[in-house]
Structure formats: C-alpha cells, structure tokens
Amino acid sequence: GGVRYNKNIVKLSLPTTMESAYGYDIIHTIRVWNLAPMPPRGFFATRFGAQVSTKYDTSPHYITTTGKYITRTPNETIYNPVATLVDAEGWGNQRQFKGEPRLNDYYLRLQMPASLYGAPWTGNGYLTRVDIWLPEGFICVLATRVEARGEGDDKIDLPVLPLESPTGKGGFPQSTDFEGGNLTTPGAGYRSGKWAFAGNQCTFHFERYMALHDKQRLYVRLFVYNPRDPLPRTDPKNFWLVSFTSSGHSGAPADHREVCRPYFPPFCNDTGETYYVNPLGLPMGTRTLEPLYPDERTVSRTFGPWRLGLPLNRTAEPDYTVSLPVLGIVEDLIVQPTFLLPGTRSRLQFWFSPDLGALERGGFLGIQAPEGFDFGDPCSVRDLPPMYYSVYSPPLGHTGFAPWTELDPRVFPVEDMGECTPAPSPRWSRGGSYVTVKVHGSFVPGRRYGFEIDVEYPPAYNFSKGFQMDADWTFKISITDGMGYGRDGTYTTAAFFPNTTISNVVAPPTPPMYLATVQTPIIVLIDEMQPYTFRPYLSRVEVEPILFDRDVVGPLQVTAPEGYEWVFTETDFAASLNGTVPMPGGIPTLHPDGRPNVIAWLDPDVVYLANTPYAFATYVKVPSVPPRASANAFFFQWGFGFNSTGPEHLAVARSPAPQVRALRGLRVEMTDTNRGSDSRIWVWVETVTDISHNGSLEIGLPMTYEAMQFSNTTLYDGPYCSVHAVQE
Missing domain, CATH: 2.60.40 (Immunoglobulin-like)
Incomplete structure (x- = not known):
C-alpha cells in the first residue's frame, strides 16, 4: 500500500504568477541539472518525456522532447553476466575436435543489458544488432532456434521464456528464415531480423519494430566450424565476446524531409522547426540547425564487447561455463x-x-x-x-x-x-x-x-x-x-598395424576379436638377424608349426614386425618343412595392401585341417633396428577382411620375433678435439646378442682419424657384461 513515486520523474508545481505560454511569443525554459545518480545499466538513445496537466492532474498533455537524443554507456560491473555458454550433457559441443569437417554447435544464453528496438521510422533497423565473437579460428555458419530434445516422456527442455507476447519465444529466429523472434506488435507482419556471418563473428540484425527488453533472457544455438588448431579450455585465447548496438528510439517520420533552408522570406517561409533542433531560439546564441531527427549512425551506441561470465548463483545454475575446449x-x-x-x-x-x-x-x-x-x-x-x-x-x-x-x-x-x-x-x-x-x-x-x-x-x-x-x-x-x-x-579409433590409417577422419582397421587360436605356439626362426643394410643378404625365415584342433577355413594374412620386408620368388618359397603337409593355397601374395611386411593367402576357400601341422619357409630383409612404435611380433590372421558365413572361420596367433642384432645407444665423447692434441675418448654402446669369448667389438672411425694412435685402451664392465680383452 501507500503512494509510490518513480525516482526518474521530476514533478514541478508552476507558480500562479507565471505568464501563460502562447505559441512562440512566450516560451518558458526549465533547466534541470546535476542528474544523479545516472542509471548504472545505461540506456540507448532516447528523448525525455514531458507532460502538463491541471493542479488536479487532469487534462494531461504528453509529448517527448525535440532536442538531442540522450544516451549513456552502462557500468560493466553491474551485470549478472550478459552471456554464458550452456555446459550441459547433450546440449552442444558434441564435436570437439580440431578441424572437424562437420559442424559443431553451441548453446548460448544471453541476458539483455538494456532494451533494444529496431528503428520504427526510417531505414530497416539494421543499426540495432547483437554481435557474438567466437574465439579466433572458428567460422560461424548457421544459427537456429533452441528447441527441446526428445519426444513424449523423454522430452527435455532447455529453459526458455514463455511464448506469450511481448517476450516471444525467448530465442532468436534461425538464420535460414525470418520466423520467430520477439515482436512488440505480433501479427503486424514485420520480420524480426536476420543473421549475418563473417569469420568468427555471428551478428543478428534487427528489422523494424523488433524488440528485446531489458533483462530479458534468450537462447541461440550456433553452428560453427572448429578451428584447425586445438584450443584448450584454459587458453588465454579461448574467450567469447558479446556486444549490443542500437540507435535507441531515434528515427524520423516516413515523410520527413527538409522543405527549404530556413528562414529566408520570401524565398523560404518554412521556419524549420520540424526539421532542426532550435532554428528560431532566443537569444540567438541558443539557435542550432542540428537535425531534429539525426542520422541513426550518429546516435548509435555499442554496449560492450563483454566477455562471457558465470551466473552468480552457481548452485542454482551449475550447467554454464565461459569457454569450452577444442581438442587435439x-x-x-x-x-x-x-x-x-x-x-x-x-x-x-x-x-x-x-x-x-x-x-x-x-x-x-x-x-x-x-x-x-x-x-x-x-x-x-x-x-x-x-x-x-x-x-x-x-x-x-x-x-x-x-x-x-x-x-x-x-x-x-x-x-x-x-x-x-x-x-x-x-x-x-x-x-x-x-x-x-x-x-x-x-x-x-x-x-x-x-x-x-x-x-x-x-x-x-x-x-x-x-x-x-x-x-x-x-x-x-x-x-x-x-x-x-x-x-x-582419438577421433576414430586406434589402428591394429602401423601405416593403415588413411586420415584422422577415416577409421583404420582396429584389433578384432577371434574365435580360435593354434594348438601350440607358432615359432618363427630367422637364420641371421644382422640388419640387411650391414650385410646385403636376405635372411631365411622358418615358420612352424601351424596346428589347429578344428578345421579352419579362410584366407591367411601374415604380418611381420614393422620394418621387415618379405622378399622371395616362387623358387624361394618352401610350402612345407620337415615333411609337413604343404600350405593350402600355394604361394602367398606379396604385399597385397602395399605394406612390405605383409604376405597373404587370399583364397577364401582354403581349408586348414584339424590336427594337421603346416609350415613354410621364405626370405626377408631384416630392418636396421627393431620396431619401437609397434610390437616386435609376427601376427597370423585367418579370416581377415573376409565376410565369412560363420565364426568358425576365424583364428589368430601372435609370435615374438627374434631380436635384431643392432647396437643400441652408441654415444661418443672426447676431452679435446684440437688437431694434434692428446685426447681421451669415451664410447658407450649396448649390445643385443652375446659376444663370445673370442669375439670382438669393432669401432669404425671417420677417415680423418686414420692416423690416430691409441694408447692405454681400457674397457669398463657394464651392468650386463664383463670385458675380457682389448685388441688395439
């Protein structure tokens, strides 16, 4: 109860001795100064209102001022954030990887810092807009309305404002049409606005009569392309910006135009009072020919840009954030x-x-x-x-x-x-x-x-x-x-073997699950494990036994460790060893998928009989070093890539490969590298296989060291070996 008064209204009781205002003969001036405090939320361009009435507050007459438009930039600190990102499961950011070829989406909640209006008089209202800047590298593509997920009892709503006028749906219209939005005059036939996209900037332009009101909350769903580079959540460059631009209530009547340059009778009898702020003011110093309805661009103001913020009550509103990651x-x-x-x-x-x-x-x-x-x-x-x-x-x-x-x-x-x-x-x-x-x-x-x-x-x-x-x-x-x-x-899945991944967006062959394996481990013997680059001879490989407790039908692929290369001709391949049954399918195909470490028997109808041992022998090039980025093992796969009719066709085996005889961790240091000077050399090296009692470790020196003389050569025991003798 009680009488309430608005603090933004000044009421004056005019004196009875005041002369009556009549036309332009008697004009009273009322000055108001030291307006404080100004609204901390600010406001866009507007004019003040004035009303006269009797002392009984009857016979009112209300007008707006005809002088300059008034505007004020808000204090940023007074806002419970103007924008925040939805961080709820299933609501946006479902495709988080860098360079994602498909569109990613974000749900953004806005809270209006002031009322925004599309210009109702002239132009198309495009000076009133909301700008959203995503972090650098994003590309804005599409904006849509925020709608519920699911149907029936599974329907899940993201909170939005009610549908009634004038607040509308609490969401922007989508960028592919002009439907939706918030209209102060529903049914009047005016569109609400449209979107424009440029790089990482998404802009919603207001049409005429479009209105969004102070403190109104609304949502928009943005579809974007992710940056080409990863952007962690805590990266200083991972921030969004939002700004609000408006020319306020500025605008001119539809037929507004200057008749002539006042006031110059008989050439121009128009006083200009409908076009200029104060063309006939007295004294002369108060006159101004500034436009009564200036160009919208001169009174347009931008609030922001502001970074996203978190709601003050995080307990009541936990599903919001200021940034989301772009994954590597x-x-x-x-x-x-x-x-x-x-x-x-x-x-x-x-x-x-x-x-x-x-x-x-x-x-x-x-x-x-x-x-x-x-x-x-x-x-x-x-x-x-x-x-x-x-x-x-x-x-x-x-x-x-x-x-x-x-x-x-x-x-x-x-x-x-x-x-x-x-x-x-x-x-x-x-x-x-x-x-x-x-x-x-x-x-x-x-x-x-x-x-x-x-x-x-x-x-x-x-x-x-x-x-x-x-x-x-x-x-x-x-x-x-x-x-x-x-x-x-991981964008797709891990690969089973190296060099089988086409791209980050195409899934490579991944490790399958097989039904059966061999009865006894398959042994892979290689007669010489020195790298092919040190001795230009092929090494002979013997594989045995291949023995199942059931019949196995299907193609066979043998994958050697990475770095090996199968090399043989028909005469080099032995389909059996020590009297075993010959391998079904004859001579295998070399490198069927382009990988040099793969051979395959491609016939899908070959049968490996139960309790029947198989074996084969052929040749390989031993790599310079054993594989480090994949297993040092041979894989045998029956039924690979073959759409067989039953699970009995699938079997697998893994066999360790012998160690490549490559010296590890060779390191050389010298106390003095000046020509002709005495120096001490330290050599560190790790062997792979044993060096017999009468064997040797040869150290080759660059050609420029051929005249070097050695003295007092000493070898020290390592953790796994003892030095027996040194021959200089």
Whole structure:
C-alpha cells in the first residue's frame, strides 16, 4: 500500500504568477541539472518525456522532447553476466575436435543489458544488432532456434521464456528464415531480423519494430566450424565476446524531409522547426540547425564487447561455463593385444603421439575399449618392455637426420604413471569401458609414447564385431589436464598395424576379436638377424608349426614386425618343412595392401585341417633396428577382411620375433678435439646378442682419424657384461 513515486520523474508545481505560454511569443525554459545518480545499466538513445496537466492532474498533455537524443554507456560491473555458454550433457559441443569437417554447435544464453528496438521510422533497423565473437579460428555458419530434445516422456527442455507476447519465444529466429523472434506488435507482419556471418563473428540484425527488453533472457544455438588448431579450455585465447548496438528510439517520420533552408522570406517561409533542433531560439546564441531527427549512425551506441561470465548463483545454475575446449587429435595411435580371444587375459600395448599434450604435470591418461572389456579395479598399467625405449644410431649409409627419425621415431615411457581406476567416459567419446591413469609427469606434443595395460576380453564372442569396425568397437586414448579438462582425444579409433590409417577422419582397421587360436605356439626362426643394410643378404625365415584342433577355413594374412620386408620368388618359397603337409593355397601374395611386411593367402576357400601341422619357409630383409612404435611380433590372421558365413572361420596367433642384432645407444665423447692434441675418448654402446669369448667389438672411425694412435685402451664392465680383452 501507500503512494509510490518513480525516482526518474521530476514533478514541478508552476507558480500562479507565471505568464501563460502562447505559441512562440512566450516560451518558458526549465533547466534541470546535476542528474544523479545516472542509471548504472545505461540506456540507448532516447528523448525525455514531458507532460502538463491541471493542479488536479487532469487534462494531461504528453509529448517527448525535440532536442538531442540522450544516451549513456552502462557500468560493466553491474551485470549478472550478459552471456554464458550452456555446459550441459547433450546440449552442444558434441564435436570437439580440431578441424572437424562437420559442424559443431553451441548453446548460448544471453541476458539483455538494456532494451533494444529496431528503428520504427526510417531505414530497416539494421543499426540495432547483437554481435557474438567466437574465439579466433572458428567460422560461424548457421544459427537456429533452441528447441527441446526428445519426444513424449523423454522430452527435455532447455529453459526458455514463455511464448506469450511481448517476450516471444525467448530465442532468436534461425538464420535460414525470418520466423520467430520477439515482436512488440505480433501479427503486424514485420520480420524480426536476420543473421549475418563473417569469420568468427555471428551478428543478428534487427528489422523494424523488433524488440528485446531489458533483462530479458534468450537462447541461440550456433553452428560453427572448429578451428584447425586445438584450443584448450584454459587458453588465454579461448574467450567469447558479446556486444549490443542500437540507435535507441531515434528515427524520423516516413515523410520527413527538409522543405527549404530556413528562414529566408520570401524565398523560404518554412521556419524549420520540424526539421532542426532550435532554428528560431532566443537569444540567438541558443539557435542550432542540428537535425531534429539525426542520422541513426550518429546516435548509435555499442554496449560492450563483454566477455562471457558465470551466473552468480552457481548452485542454482551449475550447467554454464565461459569457454569450452577444442581438442587435439592423438596421432600415430596403435594398439596391439597379446591375445585376441574371448575370455582371455591379455595385455593391450599402446603407442601414440599427443597433439596438444599436457606440459603441466598432474594430468590424466584415459584408455577406452569396447563394451565388455574388463580392465579391473584398480587396473594394472605399466611401461612397455625396455627394448621399446632404446635409442639407436642411424643405419649404415644413412645421410640426414630428419628422415631417420620419421621412419623410426624414438618411443618414450609415460612419465611417472600413478593410480589406474575405472571412470566415466568423456563427453567427446561416450560408451565402452573407460579407465583413467593419473600421470604425475607431462605429455610433450609430438613425442611418441608407449605403455601397456592388462585387460580381460569379453567372455562371449560377438561375430558381428569379430572383424568389422563399427561405432562401438573402438580403442581410444584421451589426455586431460589436472582439472579434468580435455586436451587430446582419438577421433576414430586406434589402428591394429602401423601405416593403415588413411586420415584422422577415416577409421583404420582396429584389433578384432577371434574365435580360435593354434594348438601350440607358432615359432618363427630367422637364420641371421644382422640388419640387411650391414650385410646385403636376405635372411631365411622358418615358420612352424601351424596346428589347429578344428578345421579352419579362410584366407591367411601374415604380418611381420614393422620394418621387415618379405622378399622371395616362387623358387624361394618352401610350402612345407620337415615333411609337413604343404600350405593350402600355394604361394602367398606379396604385399597385397602395399605394406612390405605383409604376405597373404587370399583364397577364401582354403581349408586348414584339424590336427594337421603346416609350415613354410621364405626370405626377408631384416630392418636396421627393431620396431619401437609397434610390437616386435609376427601376427597370423585367418579370416581377415573376409565376410565369412560363420565364426568358425576365424583364428589368430601372435609370435615374438627374434631380436635384431643392432647396437643400441652408441654415444661418443672426447676431452679435446684440437688437431694434434692428446685426447681421451669415451664410447658407450649396448649390445643385443652375446659376444663370445673370442669375439670382438669393432669401432669404425671417420677417415680423418686414420692416423690416430691409441694408447692405454681400457674397457669398463657394464651392468650386463664383463670385458675380457682389448685388441688395439
């Protein structure tokens, strides 16, 4: 109850002795100054209103001022943020990877800092607009209305304003039409506005009579292309901006025009009072020929740009954020199990290269396998065997450094792995079995890493997923920082073998699950493991026995470790050994998919009889160093890539390869490199195979050192060997 008064109204009681105002003969001037405080929220261009009435407040007459427009920029600190991003599951940012070829989407909530109106008089209102700038690298493409997800009882609404006039739907219209929006005069036939896109800027232009009111909340769904480079959530460049531009209530009547230049009778009898602010004012110094209705651009003001903010009440509104990440893509991802059979306990060996990485310590490594894989709780994760982290010198005759590192990258252990536990899968890769490993070290971008983790395969064989890649049969790696914010993820899935990935957006062949394996381990014998580059001779390979407890029908593919090359002719290939039954299918096809380390028997109808041993022998080139970025093992796959009619056609085996006889970690240091001076040389080297008592370690020197004289040569024992003698 009681009488309320608006603080923005000044009421004056005029004196009874005041002369009556009549036309332009008597004009009273009322001055009001020291208006304070000004509205902290600010306001766009407007004019003041004035009203005269009797002392009983009857017979009112209301007009607006005809002078200059008044505007004020708001105080930024008074806003419960003007914009914030929706960060709720299923509401936007479903495609988080860099360079995503498909459109990503974001839900943005706006809260109007002031009332915005499309110009009702002249023009088309386009000076009134809302500008949204995404972080650098994004490309705005489309804007749509925010609508509920699902149907019936599963329908989920994102909070929006009611549908009644004048607030409308609480959302912008979509950019493909003019429908929707908020109209102060519903049904009048005026469009609400339209969108314009330029790079990372999305702009909504108001049409005539379009209105959005102070403190009104509304939502917009933006479709964009992600940047080509990753953008972590905490990156200083990962920020959005929003601004609001309006010319307020400015505008002129439709027929408004200047008749002539006043006032110059008899050539111009128009006083100009409908066109200029004060053309006839007295005294003369008060006159001004400024336009009564100036060009909208002269009174237009922009509020902002402002960065996104968080709601003040985070408990009531938790699903909002100021930025969302653009993930890097894990490169060179390989996973090779030790066993691929249902219900078996296996080890998954992973190799990968971070894209963005995590230079700050204390992040997490996420490992994802298909549904049904059991990592255990806690799970068991460890480094690969030490040989995979060895350092090698370039092969004999190699010139240049970069190509060597590309062909045989060094592999690093994941630095200081800690607790491994099951966890919910990340938003960018829902489903499957997921565990996280606390990493107390860092991930260096571009560096190749390797580790292995124990897992139990699903107990039942699913033939539909036995060899066919689908959306659920994926192996992935994720890297998050210590806050759990994503940095790198896997776009498709890990590859089973190196050099089978076409691109980041095309899924490579992933490790399948097979039904059967051989009765006894297959032994691979190679007569000479010196690298082919050191001795230009092929090495003979013998593979035996291949023995099943059931008939196996289908093609066979044999994949040697990376770096090997099968080389043989028909006369070089032995289809049997030691009286075994000849291999079905005859001579295999060399490099059927272009990879030199692959041979295959492609006939889908060949039969490997139960309890019948098979064997074969042929030739390979031994690589300069053993593989480090994939397993040093031979894989035998029956039924690969073949749409057979039953699961009995599938079998698999894995056999370790002998060690390549390549010296590891050769390092040379000298105390003095000046010509003619005495110097001490230290040579560090790690051998692969034993050197017999009468064997030798030969050290070749550059040609410029051929006149070097050695004295007092001493060798020191290493951790795995003892030095017997030195011959100078």
